[in-house]
Amino acid sequence: MASSRSRPPLSSMFMARWWPSALARGASPLVAAFINPATARSLPRFPRGSRNMAAVSRAQADDESGKPHRRLPISSGKAITVSKGNENGNVAGCDQDRSSAAEDLTVEIVFSEEDGYAVNDVLAQSRHRDGSIYRGVDSLWWKREYRIADRTETRLEAMALSNPTNCVVLDGTCITHDAFSMLQFYSVELAEVPVDGGSVELYGYIAVRDDIDPLLNYVVNISRDDPIVVEEGSLINMTGPKRGTYIADSVLIEYDMRIKVGEEEKYDIQLIDGASIIGPEGNWNRPFTFRIPGDGGAVDIILSCLLYAVEATVEVPISEVQSSFNLSMECLSSGFSEEIRLFDGAVAESCGLKRSVVVVLKNSSIDLEFKVVALSSSSDHQHCCPFRAKTHGHDTQEIKNDFVLISVKVTWSTLPGNLSD
Incomplete structure (x- = not known):
């Protein structure tokens, strides 16, 4: 398993505040407390309870600037808001009515513009088209730990411990192998495109890298030779993930999706390009929407971080x-x-x-x-x-x-x- 010792604390990257709609009508806002990933690593399967989820984003890594890590002052930041789903999980099953509307939560993510931080979900120096994601792989912690230069698909298969031989059973329950904190992908949607009212030919990939095996675990993988035809607002079929994704510390989502224009790739429109980090802090055990912005549009991924899964x-x-x-x-x-x-x-x-x-x-x-x-x-x-x-x-x-x-x-x-x- 990859070590997190060289990784900058997630708490130094951003602060977040969240207001459930009831609290927004008069109660004081709650300020989310963030823990050091080294602490989370000491209990790798179970990060602390439900707090606000936000994407970690940096326009310039501390590895480049040489500046020390520190908690960012809220007063120096700008805010963006994101709509969230039902706080209670919107429980439903085969025979239950799922038509009730979810109560919205508003999340305000406050970023500092000091030290090179920006209101952006895409990591700096993570572009594929200009090759910046492959440069400086030894100087940036996320490029090192997630082995960005290695383009190999994850070698870890699903069902790795479906029939283990080293179980210790107590009262009919295996106490050797227990649940992990894991990431669930529900859907991928083409949220915005540069074409009004028309369909596009889309290709490329979205993959996740985690600490168990940081090689590419594809969620979407479409070749240029066989693109899909989709419109704005359409779902993109998920080809994966190949196995469960571990998220006790953080995971990196890497993406490079383009709109095919003609015979030559150089004329294709870049939809989304780069990488983002999702950290362990947030509202666990309920779906939320993670938007990936791009030069040619945007993609929405609905996912959730599940504790004990x-x-x-x-x-x-x-x-x-x-x-x-x-x-x-x-x-x-x-x-x-x-x-x-x-x-x-x-x-x-x-x-x-x-x-x-x-x-x-x-x-x-x-x-x-x-x-x-x-x-x-x-x-x-x-x-x-x-x-x-x-x-x-x-x-x-x-x-x-x-x-x-x-x-x-x-x-x-x-x-x-x-x-x-």
């Missing part, structure tokens, strides 16, 4: 196909109403759907919702498969009708403490 790997073999049908599969995790789209398309023959990894709060559950529409008769079949979270092992269910058999397998695992586990 396990990894669920969803595998769906489809067999006994009698006729073609459209299938949509969505997932609700940990009682939240934010849907994760796992599949949406046509099925004409027996196959296996792409394996999906979902993060689930310990002692909670996931609900897999299937909608099957036969093309021959337009008949609509809806099914829900709930699964209760476990530390190890797997669970299965089946969906069978007149024209298809859908098998559902969910394999449970915790994360290894390091690659040697």
Whole structure:
């Protein structure tokens, strides 16, 4: 596991204040307290409780300036506001009504303009197109620790500890392998584009790097040879992540997405480009929107930091196909109403759907919702498969009708403490 000793304290990067709507009507604002990542590292699986989440951003690293780290004075900063979701988690399940509107929270993030800080979510010297992300890899802590120069995909697979042999069981519960603090991605949306009312050809990637294995764990990965056609406000299909993402200290999200214009890449429009850090401080166990701004638009990622979570790997073999049908599969995790789209398309023959990894709060559950529409008769079949979270092992269910058999397998695992586990 990567060490955080050379990393500047997250508390020196920003201060944040948050106002739930009730408090905004007269109560004093709460000032979030931030801890040193070295303290969080001493309890790596469980960072402290629910506080305000904000993106760490720097326009100039202390490694470059040589200036000491210090807490930034609120009085010297400018503020931006971000809308958040329901404070209570908006609990929902297969048979529950998810139409109720979430109560908004307003988050004010105050940055100092001193020492090179700026109101911006993109790290300085993190651009791919001008090559700045590959320069100074030994002088900037985040380039060192997240091994930015290494373009290899993470070697750690999902289900790493689904069937361990070194468990110590007490009262029927494994006490050797426990839940971790993990990051869940719900959706990626094309929030802004430079084209009014039209579709664009989009390609590129969004990946996350964590401390267990800081190599690229792709959330979105689209080649230029096979771009997707999307409009502003459309969801971008997630290809990953390949495994659960660990976030006791911080994670780095790296991205390079472009709009294809012609035959030559040099004419393509840069949508988003760079890297951002999400730290451990914030409102845990509920979804929030993280916007990535870019020269040619913006991308919104809905995610959440889950305390005491396990990894669920969803595998769906489809067999006994009698006729073609459209299938949509969505997932609700940990009682939240934010849907994760796992599949949406046509099925004409027996196959296996792409394996999906979902993060689930310990002692909670996931609900897999299937909608099957036969093309021959337009008949609509809806099914829900709930699964209760476990530390190890797997669970299965089946969906069978007149024209298809859908098998559902969910394999449970915790994360290894390091690659040697």
